[in-house]
Amino acid sequence: MIKGKFITIDGVEGAGKSTHIKFICDYFNKKGINLLLTREPGGTDIGEKIRELLLNPEIKTIDNDTELLLMFAARNEHLKNKILPALNRGEWVLSxxxxxxxxAYQGGGRGISDSRIDILSNWTLKDFCPDLTLLLDIPATESIKRVSAKNKDRIELEQIYFFENVRAHYIKRAKQFPDRIKLIDSTKSIEQTKKNIKNILSNYVF
Ligand SMILES: Nc1ncnc2c1ncn2[C@@H]1O[C@H](COP(=O)(O)OP(=O)(O)OP(=O)(O)O)[C@@H](O)[C@H]1O
Ligand SMILES: [Mg+2]
Known part of the structure; x- marks a missing residue:
């Protein structure tokens, strides 16, 4: 029996996930809820090793299906050895x-069909899904601007049309699952975006 709640934050590079995670943790801490913070790809020993492979900019060729399978291999480990045990202990998890x-990335970006991804999702997650997903949305041009200063990983080195397709698929997911996925305009200031996140959290019935 799952007792904790599972919240995810998603969106293209530079959308503000890392920026807002601390705010979200503080918001729940004030309510007496401690969030276990984790990330994908990664979150476990094996998952972090897979992350290194997936994001290594020196690796120039990975078949799209291999990339997808590695993502789901990491996710399977993450779910079974970290997320589910924590939720079963009654902890809340933020990924x-x-x-x-x-x-968004292997589907929208790489062009793998949703139905193909569904196969792996049904296999590894079954009917498990987040209670709430905060989807921070910015256009690809803004994403590229915000990450241009740092050393880019393998996926961040992709071109603008890739990120436009990723963003479009995120938006499509939000339309498919409007109760779970809350789309947040992250082109607004950091302060305004925090207010919008707070508004969603305070209205959300967990
Ligand atoms: N609303 C905003 N307005 C302007 N700049 C922002 C906003 N939100 C975040 N930023 C800036 O954009 C940059 C990237 O933000 P952040 O690292 O939080 O994104 P991210 O979604 O975690 O990206 P990644 O997927 O690469 O981890 C940071 O320098 C951050 O300060
Ligand atoms: Mg980040």
């Missing part, structure tokens, strides 16, 4: 990215 990212 920086989760399954929606596979539909």
């Amino acid at each position: 920086d990215r989760f399954v929606d990212a596979s539909y």
